[in-house]
Amino acid sequence: MNSLSDEPKVEAITVVLVEDDAPTLWRLQDALAKAGYQVRAAGTLAEARACLAQGAPRVLLTDLQLPDGHGVDLIRETRQRFPDTEIMVISILGDEESVISAITVGATGYLLKDAFPTDIAATVRDLVAGHSPISASIARFIVRRTQSTPEPPPGPVLNTAKLTPREIDILWGIAKGFSYAEIASHLGLSRQTVPGHIKNIYRKLEVHTRGEAVFEAVQQGLIRL
Amino acid sequence: MNDHDEDATAEQLSDRERRRLQTSRLVQYLLLQAVIAGACVLALLQSLPGPPAQYQVTAFNLTEAGVERAVTLPYFSPLRNAMNDPPRFTGQFVRPAGEAARAWSVFLPRFTNGVEVTVNDVVILDSRRDPAANRPDRNTPAIAVIPASVLRDGDNTISIRLFIWGPITGFLDRIWVGPDQLLRPSYDLRTLIFVTLPVVFSSWQAILAVILGIMWVMRRHEPAYGVLAAAMAVGVGQAFLQTPMDETPFSKLNVVLISSAPIESALVLTFALLFSGWKWQRYGWILFIPGVLLALAGLFGNQATVRALFLVLAVPMVGFSLVVMAVVTARSALKRQNVAGFLLGCAVTIMLTCWVVDLLSVFQMMPNRIFTARLSYSVMLVAIGAGLTWRFARALNQVDGFAGRLVSQVREAEEKLKASFAREEERARAAALARERTRLMRDLHDGLGGQLVSIVALSERGNGSAGIGDAARAALKDLRLVIDSMDDIGGDLMLALGSWRERAMAQLRPHDIALDWRAVTAQGLPVHPELRPWHVIQIVRLLDEALTNAVKHANARRITVRIETLAGADGFDRGCITVEDDGKGFEITSEGAAAGAIKAARGLRNMRSRAARCGAELELSSCAQQTSQGTHQGTRVKLTLPHRFPDSDGAAG
Numbered sequence: 001m002n003s004l005s006d007e008p009k010v011e012a013i014t015v016v017l018v019e020d021d022a023p024t025l026w027r028l029q030d031a032l033a034k035a036g037y038q039v040r041a042a043g044t045l046a047e048a049r050a051c052l053a054q055g056a057p058r059v060l061l062t063d064l065q066l067p068d069g070h071g072v073d074l075i076r077e078t079r080q081r082f083p084d085t086e087i088m089v090i091s092i093l094g095d096e097e098s099v100i101s102a103i104t105v106g107a108t109g110y111l112l113k114d115a116f117p118t119d120i121a122a123t124v125r126d127l128v129a130g131h132s133p134i135s136a137s138i139a140r141f142i143v144r145r146t147q148s149t150p151e152p153p154p155g156p157v158l159n160t161a162k163l164t165p166r167e168i169d170i171l172w173g174i175a176k177g178f179s180y181a182e183i184a185s186h187l188g189l190s191r192q193t194v195p196g197h198i199k200n201i202y203r204k205l206e207v208h209t210r211g212e213a214v215f216e217a218v219q220q221g222l223i224r225l
Numbered sequence: 226m227n228d229h230d231e232d233a234t235a236e237q238l239s240d241r242e243r244r245r246l247q248t249s250r251l252v253q254y255l256l257l258q259a260v261i262a263g264a265c266v267l268a269l270l271q272s273l274p275g276p277p278a279q280y281q282v283t284a285f286n287l288t289e290a291g292v293e294r295a296v297t298l299p300y301f302s303p304l305r306n307a308m309n310d311p312p313r314f315t316g317q318f319v320r321p322a323g324e325a326a327r328a329w330s331v332f333l334p335r336f337t338n339g340v341e342v343t344v345n346d347v348v349i350l351d352s353r354r355d356p357a358a359n360r361p362d363r364n365t366p367a368i369a370v371i372p373a374s375v376l377r378d379g380d381n382t383i384s385i386r387l388f389i390w391g392p393i394t395g396f397l398d399r400i401w402v403g404p405d406q407l408l409r410p411s412y413d414l415r416t417l418i419f420v421t422l423p424v425v426f427s428s429w430q431a432i433l434a435v436i437l438g439i440m441w442v443m444r445r446h447e448p449a450y451g452v453l454a455a456a457m458a459v460g461v462g463q464a465f466l467q468t469p470m471d472e473t474p475f476s477k478l479n480v481v482l483i484s485s486a487p488i489e490s491a492l493v494l495t496f497a498l499l500f501s502g503w504k505w506q507r508y509g510w511i512l513f514i515p516g517v518l519l520a521l522a523g524l525f526g527n528q529a530t531v532r533a534l535f536l537v538l539a540v541p542m543v544g545f546s547l548v549v550m551a552v553v554t555a556r557s558a559l560k561r562q563n564v565a566g567f568l569l570g571c572a573v574t575i576m577l578t579c580w581v582v583d584l585l586s587v588f589q590m591m592p593n594r595i596f597t598a599r600l601s602y603s604v605m606l607v608a609i610g611a612g613l614t615w616r617f618a619r620a621l622n623q624v625d626g627f628a629g630r631l632v633s634q635v636r637e638a639e640e641k642l643k644a645s646f647a648r649e650e651e652r653a654r655a656a657a658l659a660r661e662r663t664r665l666m667r668d669l670h671d672g673l674g675g676q677l678v679s680i681v682a683l684s685e686r687g688n689g690s691a692g693i694g695d696a697a698r699a700a701l702k703d704l705r706l707v708i709d710s711m712d713d714i715g716g717d718l719m720l721a722l723g724s725w726r727e728r729a730m731a732q733l734r735p736h737d738i739a740l741d742w743r744a745v746t747a748q749g750l751p752v753h754p755e756l757r758p759w760h761v762i763q764i765v766r767l768l769d770e771a772l773t774n775a776v777k778h779a780n781a782r783r784i785t786v787r788i789e790t791l792a793g794a795d796g797f798d799r800g801c802i803t804v805e806d807d808g809k810g811f812e813i814t815s816e817g818a819a820a821g822a823i824k825a826a827r828g829l830r831n832m833r834s835r836a837a838r839c840g841a842e843l844e845l846s847s848c849a850q851q852t853s854q855g856t857h858q859g860t861r862v863k864l865t866l867p868h869r870f871p872d873s874d875g876a877a878g
Contacts, residue, residue, distance in 0.1 A: 094705065
């Protein structure tokens with residue numbers, strides 16, 4: 001596939017970018033704008049909500065810690081209002097603490113704040129193409145949660161009960177650094193189906209409502225009624 | 226319904242089988258007892274060897290109740306009491322000439338109750354002075370040397386007065402008169418069997434009384450032992466206390482001893498009942514009625530009454546006890562498969578046989594009058610001793626087994642506890658590490674991380690400050706590595722390498738260097754449960770170093786990472802990670818340091834030190850010239866992981 005900057009501007013993809021640190025915001029905005037995306041930037045939760053009020057963006061990129069609130073709330077709202085919007089969290093370290101909590105409210109992947117501009121553009125492009133990125137450390141976190149332990153490990157709550165053995169196998173492959181092609185050949189899959197599996201994994205990890213979150217917490221024995 | 230019927234049938238079947246088994250056991254037991262009884266009878270019918278027959282005196286003139294007639298010994302006198310006018314046996318014997326040099330004796334193997342022997346009108350023996358000989362239940366023999374002055378060559382007269390005081394009729398066995406040295410062995414044999422052995426057994430009984438008494442004192446909940454101890458004590462008293470013939474002030478008390486036989490048999494019977502599981506009931510006292518009656522008769526009546534009652538009360542009581550015991554011990558031996566019960570049962574059979582033979586002898590239905598019931602009681606004593614020892618040994622074995630089982634159980638529990646403690650400790654350690662990591666992550670997120678990102682962003686906006694941006698990006702990368710290595714990867718280094726691959730790809734992408742990732746073996750690397758975060762960080766930094774060298778100094782276009790598990794020479798599998806580039810390579814000096822840039826040299830030294838700290842082997846090879854036929858162009862860093870990672874980094878060089 002050719003660089004996105006060669007694509008016609010009429011099909012410009014709208015991206016809402018929420019980041020409170022100004023230099024980082026500029027950096028990301030530059031990288032996306034250069035790649036041809038139509039970027040609406042916001043520095044606070046309120047500004048982000050105003051941006052979203054203008055209409056559904058194709059992509060939402062948001063930081064989690066915002067001056068007037070938490071990115072998780074923004075992701076949850078967006079997920080409910082605009083189900084077709086792809087959501088990614090902007091993370092400094094790509095750590096599970098922030099990424100998993102974003103995933104459970106509807107994000108599909110994360111973007112490192114110091115990623116090279118080309119990588120930023122490529123990641124958004126893949127996302128729009130339906131390829132939710134997943135990192136080895138996030139995959140590792142998820143698969144380790146699928147292993148039964150007597151007490152819940154520290155970190156965000158995650159329900160892995162819905163994952164199929166095949167999906168867990170794929171996650172293991174990713175966690176160990178195998179490429180999609182290698183995973184596909186190991187598991188006897190077509191290489192093209194792996195991104196779909198990953199998207200499914202994200203969807204299964206998502207907790208849709210507060211009630212469902214409570215229900216699943218009860219199911220997992222995290223809450224005693 | 227159907228199931229129920231089948232169950233019932235099965236139960237009946239097993240019932241029938243059990244009954245058949247019991248019947249066969251009973252038959253075996255009875256057969257064995259019959260064999261024992263038969264052997265007893267056979268043994269009792271054997272007569273003891275006597276002195277040479279030529280010295281036996283058989284023809285006697287008996288003067289009994291004023292009537293004189295010729296009799297042949299052995300002779301049963303019908304009288305029950307003949308103290309004042311005892312029957313007198315008079316006979317002749319010949320001492321050949323030339324025998325004067327040898328001592329001659331009169332040997333009386335068996336008589337009841339007492340004898341007075343006169344030779345040529347000189348009294349040479351009065352058995353009434355020997356208390357042991359006075360007891361009709363003992364088969365005490367008598368021998369007396371005839372003073373040389375009394376004897377003459379040729380005919381001599383021997384006269385025997387037989388004193389009878391009951392409770393049974395009088396009896397005089399054959400007598401021998403002859404050289405003492407020929408008569409003595411026979412006498413000694415009888416003394417050994419009928420005098421010495423009972424004393425030995427009575428001593429044994431005394432010991433048993435003490436042992437059982439102690440047993441009962443220590444184990445009050447087992448009254449059987451107390452009862453048996455009492456029986457033994459009564460038996461010992463009966464054996465060692467003498468019964469005087471004369472009416473003395475103590476004779477009233479002594480006469481109580483006569484009641485010892487029924488009391489002892491009642492006690493032994495009670496023991497057998499208790500031993501077989503019977504619970505003591507008040508009606509159990511009935512067993513002691515004959516003994517008590519006899520004792521009362523002894524206290525308030527005269528000796529004649531007591532002796533008359535003895536036959537009526539004591540002898541049947543002994544027989545009754547033996548019969549009941551035979552049944553009880555048989556049941557116990559069969560039901561409980563009890564060795565002690567079995568031994569007791571055999572002893573009872575022997576005693577019962579002897580008792581019956583004695584009874585026949587009392588009623589003159591046997592040719593002789595050797596009472597063996599009392600002697601056979603020693604078999605019972607041996608059986609009791611053996612049974613006790615058997616029980617004691619079994620109890621010891623059980624205690625040993627129990628102790629052994631306990632020890633092994635305690636050890637097992639201890640090991641389980643230790644393992645679970647270790648597991649718990651491990652879990653707690655992992656949880657603490659995870660908590661610490663989460664805290665560190667938040668801290669870095671809130672502070673350092675954000676600032677570094679800002680530096681990256683700002684450096685990109687300003688021109689000519691790319692160095693700052695690179696440094697900040699490197700700092701962020703290192704931060705991620707530190708946090709990543711703290712994650713619990715369960716000893717699977719592949720999980721750490723997965724993240725490293727992502728970072729490596731992000732690092733190589735701007736330089737347009739391809740990363741060829743090859744996991745050669747299916748499972749990648751062996752799992753190391755002892756792997757700690759600091760091992761991971763050393764290995765990942767070492768790999769980073771190799772990567773950075775390839776990017777900065779080698780001008781490489783492609784970097785290949787090979788991950789494989791190799792079978793070591795010592796039989797252990799070892800992980801092996803190889804980073805290979807197609808760059809220009811460098812020369813390695815004899816010290817192993819790169820001859821090129823000082824920075825690269827430092828990098829190589831660092832790599833060696835990191836490998837050493839993890840116990841890993843580092844192998845560097847580099848080709849300075851690019852040759853087309855070389856298997857590897859450029860540089861190859863081969864890291865062979867240890868079989869076991871060291872606990873501390875004491876190996877630091």
